[in-house]
Amino acid sequence: GENVEQHPSTLSVQEGDSAVIKCTYSDSASNYFPWYKQELGKGPQLIIDIRSNVGEKKDQRIAVTLNKTAKHFSLHITETQPEDSAVYFCAASIRTGFQKLVFGTGTRLLVSP
């Protein structure tokens, strides 16, 4: 079945720096890759997603890149702010009757003022 690996598990940056989180997936049939931000005690919030027919997508300070050949996708956050501190999860779609998401193990991002 699909396996999604996510690195790093923790990431500490200074305010204003950039942060990059990387994921790899195993199922070449996966075609949808969302990123979620989860704050303590809350449900995940979709922050950006990308489909397999696109190599890059950007939304203000957040961007996602996808390399289908290598089965890699990455989240890039520029000009980080303390409120960006949270756990970030990547996910990849799988098709088994219903389209489901397989989640990465999460990255705890800490942005220090």
Added chain:
Amino acid sequence: GAVVSQHPSRVICKSGTSVKIECRSLDFQATTMFWYRQFPKQSLMLMATSNEGSKATYEQGVEKDKFLINHASLTLSTLTVTSAHPEDSSFYICSARQGAVEKLFFGSGTQLSVL
């Protein structure tokens, strides 16, 4: 984005009792809803997939008689943890999909503590 409401946000119950968690899509019709379980500092583990008007599909290792799922309408799915035990204590999160759209929207989660 679409809004998914989940209640209660926190529940404490005695061992042996049953607990019901509700998940509602507020501004869209959710043909498919998913229920996840999350342990502290871990990822989301899919428990089951529910489609309106049909039986839920459970992931391997998830007891369907323990975790009862009902998707009675296009805006409501419920998860009932039956005869809860301390090991059932966890953070339960629902998510909903609008039709064939791929985006999943999550509820705010329910922290279940079984004493």
